[in-house]
Amino acid sequence: MSDYIANTEKDERLMLEAIGAKSVEGLFCDIRPENKPRSFNIPEGKSEFEVMRHLKNLSAKNATDLICFIGAGFYDHYIPSVVDHLASRSEFYTAYTPYQPECSQGTLQAIYEYQSAICRLTGMEIANASLYDGGTALYEALMMARRITGRNRVLVDDAVSPIYRTIIYSYTKNLDIEFVEVPAQHGQSDRAAIKKHLNDKIACIILQNPNFFGAIDNHSDITSKAHRVGALVVASVYPISLGLLKTPGEMGVDIATGEGQSLGLPLSFGGPYLGFMSTKREFARKMPGRIVGETVDANNKTGYVLTLQAREQHIRREKATSNICSNEALCALRAAIYLSCVGKEGLAQVAKLNYEKSEFAKSLIGKIKGVSVKQSSPTFNEFTVVLPRDPKEVIAAMIEKGFVAGFPLARYYKGMENYMIVAVTEKRTKEEIVRYAQSLESALC
């Protein structure tokens, strides 16, 4: 069928003549006959219409009408139409990494604006151009802390997303890094235990705010203690919550990371997502990933370039700060557009909506007999629910009622067999929340 090839038979003939070859097959003569494919059993091509129909049918096998109360780090937020329209400009999406700055100022300036927005959001001084996702961003942060401190022991608050913790442990299996996990107490960082473990052997402590249970914290006391022993503080943060919550910068955090999916990216069955990272200026040269910087041309006109490339693999090869190169630029562009659309007031508004709707859901769920929502600290838009029955069964029953009710914690936390976390974003209406609580009550009967 279609193959997007422009050459006609005549073109092919003329080109072969110019090359001095008899046939196209002759150009492949370095592949010796014994190295030809043993099989290449790929189905015949199809028309665009046939492929569209097939994939529309497949997409229809996925649920689109479930009301989403699940989060666990990945949230159902509203995406303004503008984001999709602007990111669909093919001058953006069919370009590549801006290696030639003069003809890539669009991408470069947009990334510079993204980096600026991430710094303003997190209260940090410098940000990179993106990483794959929130989990690998956290892995890159701990490797960065190891490079800066030259130490090999890492403290991990176990209220950090277990999805992220699994990723970190997987990547470092072949390396000499010792992890010490500090169990959370009543869903909150165990300060006494963390402070006890913090000493001059620790490269960094990894925290999350709001943590996996949804609890909000102010980690300033932990960062002070960490800095006294020369350890760094790495915090994974939820960007929408930063419309309201204390920033990592204000708490003295050294490296802030997070999942940028909430900033204008659809859930998309897990990707593409966006890892962000920001840090203090003094650590810029130890930071992984592409970075865009401002400069001037010969006429003193402002322009943007990829900078600090001396850290990167294409120059440093095995001595590079990371192997990461191009990753999620278009997702970073979406985040830049999203943050420009919602703006200063909009981000505060959407954060407040998330908080208030979540509090409303919490109050209704808390009234259900046998259910407890008590947490020792405030939460943002996600909270922990203790059920009188196995949440896995309850969640299955709720799916039949049209709700994705939450995420069960038993798989990751011992002793939390009856716990689940429930997320409520600005998209949930009062009516949906009321119906959710009623359905949960009847599912528990």
Place this chain on the structure above:
Amino acid sequence: MELIFKKSSPGRRCTMFSKSDVPEANSIPLKYLRNTKAQLPELSELDVVRHFTNLSKMNFSVDTNFYPLGSCTMKYNPKFTEDIAKLEGFTSLHPLLPQLRLGGLLTQGALEVLYCMEELLCEITGMNNFTLQPAAGAHGELTGVMLIAAYHRSRNDKRKYVLVPDSAHGTNPASAAIVGYEIINIPSNKDGLMDIEHLKEKLTEDVAAIMMTCPNTLGLFESEIDKIAKLAHQKGALMYYDGANLNAILGKCRPGDLGFDVIHLNLHKTFSTPHGGGGPGAGPVGVKKELSEFLPISRVVKRDDGTFYLDYKRPNTIGCIAPFYGNFLVILKAYAYILLLGKEGLIKTSEHAVLNANYMLAKLNKYFTSPHPKRCMHECVLSGVHALDIAKFLIDRGIHPPTIYFPLIVKEALMIEPTETESKETMDHFIECMIEAARLLKEDPDALKKAPKTTPVGRLDETKAARDMNCALL
């Protein structure tokens, strides 16, 4: 153009969220709140639209310009796959849904895409299993080397080194080093291929793997590749294939048949998903069956009744390398592309990619030095003088420059990859511009120093950028 933050005007609004329909809640205690609102710009919707639309016009892209950037496979990206990636049945799907009881049944379409894509990639490459999770080529490399490490570890075989040819992508040594291996560089011989005698010298039982790109970054097919693989296997080392250049060999040979044990692909290159200004891509990793048990979790499995589920019970897995199942929307676009092209289309793709590159080489090697002028695969490397000046001159002619100064082993390298989707007319225009550049440089070596002149900015001071480190407007 002025930064978006400077266009801000207090009180102006773009996106408005619905008014709260729930009772006001008790406020969060002050100690948990930020001191001032995040200083994001305050703009109208038109401000935002005009700003980013005008920015987009400051880019070269495949849709607007010829983009023969070597090793990046900047082919045309079909539009229908963009529509598929916007279907709500895919975009609105929460990745945790299949991990819930009954949830898996509500994601069968998405799981089927992943399962079928894995099967197609196995057949295209001759491997036994694939993980689709890595989000980019370099991420795939890292995953691949982790799999190699897990394989040797499972055999209590402590190996220290990874061999990498000097023509390799910089990510190869960087990825291997991050997993904890030491790197030994293997030089290329006068034909631009791996120096086998040198390889034999370094190939001891301490070597975990040889990482190769084939065709290599000189655009040459390693004709002795199967022999190199045999040598490696005799010493217990594994063969790693950097699949960045798969566009050259579709249906012509399969890395699995050549003796490779691990491979990563760049779906965004060969299978034509847009490069996004630097991602998102997808870097699936394929393995031979000896390494399948180590693949990252989860794995998509087909039940006897034809339904699909996620398997997490893999005791020897390297663990999780991504939060979920990969860059799903990118995988989806590449899947649709493969279905559309089919067997004949894929074979034709490589034939015309190689034809076009050879045409470039044949037409240009009279004007430039070519380290290997006889033949190439999907890309050719020329060595000129002043590669940077030639690049900037091409920009003024509306052409995105080839990759320059890579591979590192060629001085003043210009690495040209036309891809199969470009017409002879476009290439002829490029050839004319290149010949003109060569002529101008011969007449006056400084003739092109002022290029480009047609872009929003001229050549930028990169030293100043690195020194000032102005990377954000705070």
